[in-house]
Amino acid sequence: MAFITISLNIGVITLFGHWQTHSEYQQLLIQNVLLFYQLDKPRVTRLAKALSKLYILDLDGLKPILQPYYSNTGAPAKHQPEIFRSFVLMSELKYHGISDWVDTLKSDALLCSMIGVSPDDVPEVGNHYDFIDRFWLGENPNARDSLHPFKRKPRKKLGKNQKQPPRHPGIIQKFVDLALQGKTFELRPERLLQQIFAKVAVEPSAKAGLLGDTQKLGISGDGTCINTGGSPYGIRVCDCKSKGLFSCDCHRRFSDPDARHGWDSYHEVWFYGHCGYFLSVYNPILKADLPLYLRLVEAQRHDGVSAIVALAEARKLYPHFKFDRFIGDGAHDNYPTYELLNAWDTKAVIPLNSTNKGHFKFPPPVKVNEFGVPICLEGLPMINHGFMKDRCRNKWRCPLAMGKINHCSHKDQCSPSPYGRTVYTKPEWDQRLFTAIPRGSKEWKTEMKKRTSSERVNKRILEDYNLEESHTRGKKRLSWWVMIHSTNIHLDVRLKLSNFSLLAILDDLMTKVA
Structure with missing residues (x-):
């Protein structure tokens, strides 16, 4: 033709x-x-x-x-x-x-x-x-190679689902203090890419109602491992080999100078590349996952650190949105994060880290289990009866009065009232344990299921749109393709909602021409 x-x-x-x-x-x-x-x-x-x-x-x-x-x-x-x-x-x-x-x-x-x-x-x-x-705002955008010391892949492996610990003790608290002062990384090179993504992808989806109520958004945050197309061995520029030294630690030239070794806790392997940290929104009606914020960080950075930066920058990127809930995995379970979310009036939906369960910042006034649920005289967890917003406290009722058990040996001793004994817990006692959405409640479990939204967004970018198969090198180009693929994800959902097809317009025109 x-x-x-x-x-x-x-x-x-x-x-x-x-x-x-x-x-x-x-x-x-x-x-x-x-x-x-x-x-x-x-x-x-x-x-x-x-x-x-x-x-x-x-x-x-x-x-x-x-x-x-x-x-x-x-x-x-x-x-x-x-x-x-x-x-x-x-x-x-x-x-x-x-x-x-x-x-x-x-x-x-x-x-x-x-x-x-x-x-x-x-x-x-x-x-x-x-x-x-x-549109990459970093210095020397045309530089492709860089010299830095060669570092071998670590030999010691971490456990299943075990994250690399933060490299600097107290770093999360320092970032929280900066975020509470309203500070963000304004010189970050990907700032313009985030603005472009917000304008061409997120805002049209919000106008179409794909994000739901933007004044009551529930967002999920998670990190993902991204392998680079660059070699972890680099190119030798020293003359050690001619001297018979085949294993030196001299500076080498790398095609991806920002790539580092990081621990992939899911596959239990060390990888070489970058870590992507994304915030996403789940649409339960369309069963669709929509990326909201995109950022590439160092491969060894802890998700708890990345979350503080991401939340602060996302609030500034979308000033007209209200983040009502933040849903994260156990890597986000630390007191500074709860402090920040509470200051921003954002409900925390974060599971207790298995290594920290039962640790109280301050002893609670009532006996509770490791999840912050009050325990009755019968030794059973009490039943959540909602959050009293006017008094900022959670209400808990007797399991017998709520019909969860048929008999209680302490009924007369506990409370003779048919309503049963009532106990209240306040988030101010311990923000980590006494969360606004009570741990273990029906609402908590419903919200917690949405956490996998961020994991599905990671999968869409890495597998459905084959980010790693392109063998892209460098944070700049990887960030660009993450933004482009995420734009396509939004377009996928917009088509799904509208059922629009250009073929319908073409068929109509063909009929008129005929």
Whole structure:
């Protein structure tokens, strides 16, 4: 089939050159793809999901975000929204190499029409890499190699589900103190990528109702191991080998200078790369998991440290959202985290770490078990009867009066009232044990099930969108692809909610033409 070349020089002239608006792109997409639909309907049908994603992906909000990072002088930049669509389509179609992808675009007029360019005006490989480099706010974005000491993989293995401990004692408390002062890492190089993701993915999903009530969000946080495509051995630059020294610790050149060895507690192996820490939201109606905040940190960083940074930055990134609950695993079970969440009026849903169960910061006024549940005279855990918000305390009732048991030998001694004995616990006694949502309650168990949302988001990025298969090296490019894949995850859920398909529009037009 002969390639159809269509001019797409429509848009508003700015310092970007021709910025194609979303409505103009949608009109041109329908016009161009309709021609292919008439000539090769099966192929367009196979690409229906990708077409529908790009059709609803509104990039108009990118313009004010990107403008400060382009010069007002010289030749105007062009194809900014088109290059972004190119990355999204590349992710959707599981292409891992930019060079191969650009070659594919140049030989496929349909794919060109999908991103909004003609085959003779495809952005080059350098344009794609420049796009990534431009929005990474770290120093020397073009540096690919770096010298640093060679460190061997640790030999000692940790236990199953055992996390690496924080490298610096008291570091979580220090980060909490900074967060309570309103401080965040404003110089972090991925700051712009997070803003882009919030604008093109999270905010449209929030407007569509995918996040639920944004004034009462329940968010999950978890870390995941990300293997780098760089070698952990590096390249020797010393002359030790010529002297007969084959095992030296001299500086070596590494293609991923930020990668380090970290412990993968799930697979019980040491890995070489980075750790991703993501915050996500679970939609129970659609049974969908949506990433909210994305950050790559050092492979050996403890999740408890990453959580403080993530929560502080996410609150600043989404000032109009209210985080009502934070759900994390046992790695987040520490007093500073509860202190921070309590100060922000965010309910903590965190299981007690098995190594810390039963440890009280202050002795409670009533006898409780290791989960903070009061124990009655019969030796049984009392039944939670809700949180009294006006008096900031949890109410617990007698298990006999609540119908949980049929007989109690201490009934007369405990309370002769048919209502049964009532006990109250206050979070201020021990924020870790006496949480606002009582441990073991029905609400607690319901919320705790949502914790796996963050794990499923990790799986979507790593496996469904094949992050590691691309063998990407460097925190900059890994962060870029995490953002692009996460954007696709939001588009997946938006399509699922709306049941939208571009094919319906094309079929309607075909009927009218006929």
